[in-house]
Amino acid sequence: MTIQKTEIEQSKAEMTKVARAMVRLKHTLAADRELNEVLPRIEKEFDKRVQRGELPGAVDLEEIIQKELG
Amino acid sequence: MNPGRPIRILDFDTESRPLNYLGRDFVYGEITAIAWGWADEDDVEVKLLTKDDRSRASMLKAFKKVYDAADMVTGHFIRGHDLPRLNGALMELDLQPLGAKMTCDTYGDLVKRQQLGVSQENLADLLNVEAPKVGMNQIKWRTANRLQRQGLELTRLRCVGDVIQHKQLRLALLERDLLNAPKTWRPEGKR
Numbered sequence: 597m598t599i600q601k602t603e604i605e606q607s608k609a610e611m612t613k614v615a616r617a618m619v620r621l622k623h624t625l626a627a628d629r630e631l632n633e634v635l636p637r638i639e640k641e642f643d644k645r646v647q648r649g650e651l652p653g654a655v656d657l658e659e660i661i662q663k664e665l666g
Numbered sequence: 667m668n669p670g671r672p673i674r675i676l677d678f679d680t681e682s683r684p685l686n687y688l689g690r691d692f693v694y695g696e697i698t699a700i701a702w703g704w705a706d707e708d709d710v711e712v713k714l715l716t717k718d719d720r721s722r723a724s725m726l727k728a729f730k731k732v733y734d735a736a737d738m739v740t741g742h743f744i745r746g747h748d749l750p751r752l753n754g755a756l757m758e759l760d761l762q763p764l765g766a767k768m769t770c771d772t773y774g775d776l777v778k779r780q781q782l783g784v785s786q787e788n789l790a791d792l793l794n795v796e797a798p799k800v801g802m803n804q805i806k807w808r809t810a811n812r813l814q815r816q817g818l819e820l821t822r823l824r825c826v827g828d829v830i831q832h833k834q835l836r837l838a839l840l841e842r843d844l845l846n847a848p849k850t851w852r853p854e855g856k857r
Contacts, residue, residue, distance in 0.1 A: 643847045646673055646738070647770065647840050649706055653669020 634664040675705035675770070676736035677836070678729070679828040680748045681821050683811035697755050698811065700729045701825035705740065705833060710826045717813050723759050730756070733764055738848060740836055742786040742828075743773035745851050753853055763853055770848040772836055777844050790831050793838040800827035 601609065641660050645652045654661070679702075682695035696715070703710035711732075713725035729752070733739060741748055753763045776784055782792075787799040800823050802810070809817035810824070839845050 639847065644840075646768075646848065647675075647845070649673045649675055651669055651671050651673050651737070656670060 637664060673737040674735065675738045675740055676702055676732055677705050677740050677829050677833050678702035678733075678744070678748070679741055679825055679832065680751065681810075681825045682751065683807075695751070697725070697751060698813070699821045699825040700725055700752075701822075701829045702729065702732055703829050703833065705836070710829045712822050712826050714818050714821060715813065716818060722755070723761065726752070726756055726759065726761060730762070730764065733767065736767065738768040738770060739851075740770040740772065740832070742832055742835075743771060745769055745771045745774050745849070749851055749853075766850055766852040766854075768848050769851045770836065770845065772832065772839055772845065775846045775848065776839070777846060786828065786832060786835060789839070790835050793835065793842070795831060795834045795838055797831040797834050798827070799831060800824045 638657060638661060641657060642652055645656070650656070678700065680697050681699040683698045684693040685696040686694050688694055698715040699712060701710055701712040711728075713721075713728050715721050715725060739749075749764060749769070756763050772786070772789070773784060776789075782788075789795075790797070790799065802820065802824055806817075806820050810821040811817065836845075
């Protein structure tokens, strides 16, 4: 048996759905901004090590990654 | 993938001679020498095209072997010049072409610039690279390209000299942060 939501319940559900989406978007945008700042520096360090003749893995770059992430 | 392992970087250069006209003054060339050396070693090897017909295949096969063993290859304008030409030469002899490889091209990966000549010779001079460019004039090139004995020696000196100079140039560019990230050269697609 399908339970029909009242108009008030529908309105409340819609509002919470929008709120969830907005909060998620806010954090996604903040994460994108941080990644845009951090990733080029990490990639540059990776390239530097490759040019020196090393194949770095995430473990080798952990220090710089941690530093970048604060 | 094995993170932490050393990467082998092969520095190389080729020399060519004109071979046939395509139309008007446009000339197709033929590789007359390939020199190479590992970036972390001083030795430079060279293979030359001689009047012996077998020298062409043996030169290309010897290079292909070290190319395959390298993780990355480096040189000046190699993505636009040497690598496609090497594949053309390999194809002509029905040999397996070069595969995809990470490349550090000190011409192609150089930071954007204007009003500055960026030949290997100019850059080496600009950055006070010690190793000299081995100079050639028209007479020397003609002797070299006719594969005469004294000409072969000129080609050898020129090609080896370019690799020695390029090893130092690459380090000088890296030291000054003048190179963008290395790029993979892929034989798929046009040219």
